[in-house]
Amino acid sequence: MKIPAELDSWIAQESGPRPAPIRVCMHVLGPARSDVRVMREATALREAGYDVSIVDVESESDRSIEEEVQGVWLKHIMMSSAFLSTRFERWALLRGAQILLRATHLLLRTPADIYHAHDVSGLLPCYIAARLRRKPLVFDSHELPLNDMSIRSRWLLALLDFLVARIVPRCTEVITVSPPIAQEMRKRYRIPAVSLIRNVPTYKDVPRGDRLRQHLGLPAGTRIALYQGGLQHIRSLDKLVHAAPLLDPGIVIVLMGPGEEAFVSDLQALIDSLGVNDRVKILPPVPYDVLLAWTASADIGLIVYSLNTSLNVRWCLPNKFFE
Incomplete structure (x- = not known):
């Protein structure tokens, strides 16, 4: 640096x-x-x-x-x-x-x-x-x-x-x-x-794995769309929950990261109300030294911020973009 x-x-x-x-x-x-x-x-x-x-x-x-x-x-x-x-x-x-x-x-x-x-x-x-x-x-x-x-x-x-x-x-x-x-x-x-100083992690050659499927007990053919990072209301995560019923069978959205207890509870309540518990999973954060191994077990990464939320969101350059 x-x-x-x-x-x-x-x-x-x-x-x-x-x-x-x-x-x-x-x-x-x-x-x-x-x-x-x-x-x-x-x-x-x-x-x-x-x-x-x-x-x-x-x-x-x-x-x-x-x-x-x-x-x-x-x-x-x-x-x-x-x-x-x-x-x-x-x-x-x-x-x-x-x-x-x-x-x-x-x-x-x-x-x-x-x-x-x-x-x-x-x-x-x-x-x-x-x-x-x-x-x-x-x-x-x-x-x-x-x-x-x-x-x-x-x-x-x-x-x-x-x-x-x-x-x-x-x-x-x-x-x-x-x-x-x-x-x-x-x-x-x-x-x-x-x-x-951008949020650029040290480059690592991470082989593709299966940690998320194994942890969640999902079949081998399940495709995973992963959001990793802070679970906050400004991240538009409710859009992912509302989108879950529209996805093809065999696709699971995983939200993994730290979040305030009240917001995570509200997010889980939304998942329950829409009946998509089998389509949307919330996981706690994992230590950073093993995070990329979890990331590499997903099929696609998600960043769904709304540009109209705030200047911070419009101008951000988050860790997860590079990860």
Whole structure:
């Protein structure tokens, strides 16, 4: 992964005789181990000689508070799944304050030469830590900031907009995923440059397999149309469910990925109401190191976003396109 020019200049000044590797501390509001972009960037930096740690949010109570994954040290903020699924609904301010305090505290306790914030949800804690420690801050925007956040409170959204507009220009480097989003961010936040790092996975020669059919107990001749990725209302997944009765016999739609409990329940209720349980299957996400083996067992991949949903959807360049 190419290091942006401004950050590379800072590194050159700081890294003179220092024997230890430069320490990068990332923060993401969610499980880092299942976030493809986060882990791809972290492992790329690790391979380039950096010492990388990630402060993330985990809901699995049986996991260790700290663990090493692919040479990257993960430090978990343990939260209930109820918190993760409703963080922008009831008691949004209290929940937001709780995660802000805990994340900032853990970031400050983690030795770092560079802070790397993933998305708006990780920006404020990293900004506070970077300012207090007088370290550079990288903002990695996985999408157009604040465009699709499920925040119902207008004043909370206005507060976030105010904070982001003042923090982003103070970042040492800003990164995003596609050229149109980069152009819009330059214009919106009046910054000279936004670096582009696309969601491109490391190439692997994956042989065709049969994991999905075996896992679902489907006959060998069944054809599978696979959607993999976040299960969200903006992804137009209800269209796939409504299309299921119109498909030829022997075709099964598989929706595989993480999703908020309420939306997944609604999606399953729609499947039940249309009587297509045998035609549409919902599966949880699988670890990324085995994801492509599951992908290669499908017959066709699905991306069914509606271009009219939002600018984020219109301008996105998702992992699944390359996978």
